[in-house]
Amino acid sequence: xxxxxxxxxxxxxxGGAAALFLAPSFELLHPTILGAPLTVAVIGVGRxxxxxxxxxxxxPEASVVAVCDSDDSRLQSAMRRAQGLxxxxxxxxxxxxxPGIAAVVIATPTHLHKEIALACxxxxxxxxxxxxxxxxxxxxxxxxxxxxxxxxxxxxxxQGRSNPVYSLARSFFKAGTLRQLSHLRAQDHxxxxxxxxxxxxxxxxxxxxxxxxxxxxxxxxxxxxxxxxVFHHFLGRHPVAVxxxxxxxxxxxxxxxxxxxxxxxxFEDGLRAxxxxxxxxxxxxRYELIxxxxxxxxxxxxxxxxxxxxxxxxxxxxVYANRQQYHNDSGITLIADATKLAAQGKLTEGVGLPYTxxxxxxxxxxxxxxxxxxxxxxxxxxARSTVVGILANQAVRSGSEVAIDPALLxxx
Amino acid sequence: xxxxxxxxxxxxxxxVLGCEDGPQARAAGEAALERIEQCDARYSVFTNSSLxxxxxxxACEKPVRLDPELYGLLERCLALRAETDGAFDxxxxxxxxxxxxxxxxxxxxxxxxxxxxxxxxxxxSVRFTRPDTQLDLGSIAKGHxxxxxxxxxxENGIESALLHGGTSSVVALGAPPDADSWRxxxxxxxxxxARLRDSALSVSAPHGRTADFAxxxxxxxxxxRSGRPVPLGxxxxxxxxxxxxxxxxxxxxxxxxxxxxxxxxxxxxxxxWLLEDEGREPLLLGQHGCFAPHAGxxxxxx
Numbered sequence: 001x002x003x004x005x006x007x008x009x010x011x012x013x014x015g016g017a018a019a020l021f022l023a024p025s026f027e028l029l030h031p032t033i034l035g036a037p038l039t040v041a042v043i044g045v046g047r048x049x050x051x052x053x054x055x056x057x058x059x060p061e062a063s064v065v066a067v068c069d070s071d072d073s074r075l076q077s078a079m080r081r082a083q084g085l086x087x088x089x090x091x092x093x094x095x096x097x098x099p100g101i102a103a104v105v106i107a108t109p110t111h112l113h114k115e116i117a118l119a120c121x122x123x124x125x126x127x128x129x130x131x132x133x134x135x136x137x138x139x140x141x142x143x144x145x146x147x148x149x150x151x152x153x154x155x156x157x158x159q160g161r162s163n164p165v166y167s168l169a170r171s172f173f174k175a176g177t178l179r180q181l182s183h184l185r186a187q188d189h190x191x192x193x194x195x196x197x198x199x200x201x202x203x204x205x206x207x208x209x210x211x212x213x214x215x216x217x218x219x220x221x222x223x224x225x226x227x228x229x230v231f232h233h234f235l236g237r238h239p240v241a242v243x244x245x246x247x248x249x250x251x252x253x254x255x256x257x258x259x260x261x262x263x264x265x266x267f268e269d270g271l272r273a274x275x276x277x278x279x280x281x282x283x284x285x286r287y288e289l290i291x292x293x294x295x296x297x298x299x300x301x302x303x304x305x306x307x308x309x310x311x312x313x314x315x316x317x318x319v320y321a322n323r324q325q326y327h328n329d330s331g332i333t334l335i336a337d338a339t340k341l342a343a344q345g346k347l348t349e350g351v352g353l354p355y356t357x358x359x360x361x362x363x364x365x366x367x368x369x370x371x372x373x374x375x376x377x378x379x380x381x382x383a384r385s386t387v388v389g390i391l392a393n394q395a396v397r398s399g400s401e402v403a404i405d406p407a408l409l410x411x412x
Numbered sequence: 413x414x415x416x417x418x419x420x421x422x423x424x425x426x427x428v429l430g431c432e433d434g435p436q437a438r439a440a441g442e443a444a445l446e447r448i449e450q451c452d453a454r455y456s457v458f459t460n461s462s463l464x465x466x467x468x469x470x471a472c473e474k475p476v477r478l479d480p481e482l483y484g485l486l487e488r489c490l491a492l493r494a495e496t497d498g499a500f501d502x503x504x505x506x507x508x509x510x511x512x513x514x515x516x517x518x519x520x521x522x523x524x525x526x527x528x529x530x531x532x533x534x535x536x537s538v539r540f541t542r543p544d545t546q547l548d549l550g551s552i553a554k555g556h557x558x559x560x561x562x563x564x565x566x567e568n569g570i571e572s573a574l575l576h577g578g579t580s581s582v583v584a585l586g587a588p589p590d591a592d593s594w595r596x597x598x599x600x601x602x603x604x605x606a607r608l609r610d611s612a613l614s615v616s617a618p619h620g621r622t623a624d625f626a627x628x629x630x631x632x633x634x635x636x637r638s639g640r641p642v643p644l645g646x647x648x649x650x651x652x653x654x655x656x657x658x659x660x661x662x663x664x665x666x667x668x669x670x671x672x673x674x675x676x677x678x679x680x681x682x683x684x685w686l687l688e689d690e691g692r693e694p695l696l697l698g699q700h701g702c703f704a705p706h707a708g709x710x711x712x713x714x
Contacts, residue, residue, distance in 0.1 A: 055479075083480075197568040355466065
């Protein structure tokens with residue numbers, strides 16, 4: 001990862017004046033992958049599976065050859081997206097008839113991950129599994145155990161770990177820019193029913209598994225675990241307890257999962273992460289904040305900012321940095337490819353990553369599988385955040401504090 | 413009736429479903445809106461991570477792989493460029509920026525801007541054949557997104573709906589309950605009415621968005637061949653089977669009108685055109701009954 005030292009971030013302009021930009025390295029932003037194209041199958045082509053297919057299609061080092069879904073209309077729709085794609089109704093049939101496939105991407109409902117992941121690992125495939133990994137601690141453990149026993153790559157979909165803006169922000173965090181941490185906060189607010197239309201009542205129930213409390217980890221697990229994972233990745237540790245509340249405020253349509261939740265996760269040293277998610281209002285969308293004595297980092301998928309305190313030490317390069325105004329605060333934008341853009345006089349056009357967060361996660365997997373390297377998000381990384389998500393969901397459902405056993409996380 | 417909306421492509425998209433509000437209808441409507449939001453994320457020249465921004469960044473140096481959906485759209489854009497005699501062209505990025513419509517103004521490109529990109533079906537990729545090429549889907553993206561949204565509604569069993577993007581691109585699915593067509597008033601005074609049933613409407617007018625260029629007010633629609641903006645007094649409304657075609661042809665109709673010459677020869681047979689030019693008699697082309705004056709007078713079609 002890029003370290004935030006002056007040498008690496010210095011860009012000498014034509015006039016000789018030095019400007020420092022908060023830039024991830026070129027390699028991080030535009031990954032190059034060695035070797036022949038990796039043959040890939042995508043299992044589960046619902047909303048996320050289709051997004052994955054779209055991104056994989058733009059990665060020349062990956063070649064999607066087969067798709068799999070138990071819903072025929074989804075399968076047919078996915079197969080229409082590219083010529084020559086072969087379709088299968090079950091992962092068993094896929095693995096049986098496509099022995100030459102090197103890698104699989106699993107984007108099925110969470111509670112179906114375990115069986116599929118175990119079968120794919122047993123078949124000797126590189127596996128990218130969407131997150132949370134599973135809906136129970138037992139299933140999570142089973143996946144991790146199998147992944148650890150595999151000689152192939154197992155990567156998971158907590159995207160904060162492969163996102164270059166997040167990596168850049170983390171390097172500032174690790175360098176101590178924030179000093180004493182004060183608080184962590186994240187939210188995911190979007191007005192939506194979170195419902196998928198189904199053609200029959202039975203199909204409707206299957207497609208809307210995430211609205212069924214027996215199968216779903218709710219907003220805490222399905223959305224919250226992704227954002228809590230960012231904190232785990234930055235801090236290198238996990239909370240020891242979590243409290244939560246949840247209610248159905250708007251979508252009283254028979255669902256058993258709250259549409260609005262609040263979480264408070266407590267770390268051993270007393271640091272707290274607060275989290276809110278709602279399906280009733282979209283204000284400010286989705287972001288993570290990491291606050292400290294000298295600065296606050298705000299992360300929002302393709303964008304990142306750093307808000308410095310007035311008494312924080314000022315470095316020379318800050319005069320040249322690109323800034324954005326937020327009400328009363330001015331944030332330094334974490335700019336992708338800043339050095340190149342600055343040379344072209346286009347620095348302000350560089351705000352925002354050149355690829356989507358999902359692209360980086362998939363490119364990282366393809367690179368890891370092609371080159372035999374460790375992925376950005378390992379089975380253990382993902383398992384620990386999955387378990388925190390499972391316990392956070394328990395806290396929301398029970399309305400009381402749930403302890404998170406460090407030994408349990410350590411064992412994963 | 414159920415109304416849902418989202419903000420995308422710098423405007424507001426709205427759906428009206430001709431059915432009762434309920435979890436199923438709402439979910440179908442949201443799935444359609446999500447398609448529109450995806451199009452915005454994929455095709456916006458203002459979003460760095462969009463597929464179009466990726467192509468604009470890299471396709472001068474090397475072929476850029478596209479997903480099948482965008483590849484298909486670019487193929488159709490090339491066909492439309494040929495059909496419209498270059499009146500519709502998405503390789504107008506530098507011209508739009510030179511006029512001040514896409515953020516920071518740049519110098520106008522020199523010479524012709526035509527023939528600036530090529531597609532390779534085998535690798536599903538685009539490559540720019542002129543170094544200053546920039547693609548801009550502004551004249552077709554709304555229609556394309558609305559077509560995908562309408563298809564999503566159909567897939568989910570919705571048979572009656574009206575969808576629009578910024579009120580200038582409209583798609584009708586079936587007809588409203590208890591009527592034979594969706595009726596859409598056109599223009600600031602609503603003089604004309606478009607009648608839509610499983611068809612789409614696009615209205616283009618240069619004065620819809622303007623910029624100051626060299627001391628003059630110019631509209632956002634220009635002739636790709638000459639780089640010259642279309643006169644501000646013109647307005648075109650096109651009814652076509654798809655919103656994508658309606659969008660492209662309503663832009664092309666204005667450019668062709670500004671160039672002069674016969675429009676009847678250019679108009680595809682399945683489209684209806686209404687062209688207005690300040691101070692002149694409105695021109696109606698195509699299928700009878702597409703457009704009607706709202707006040708009740710019977711229009712004369714050519």
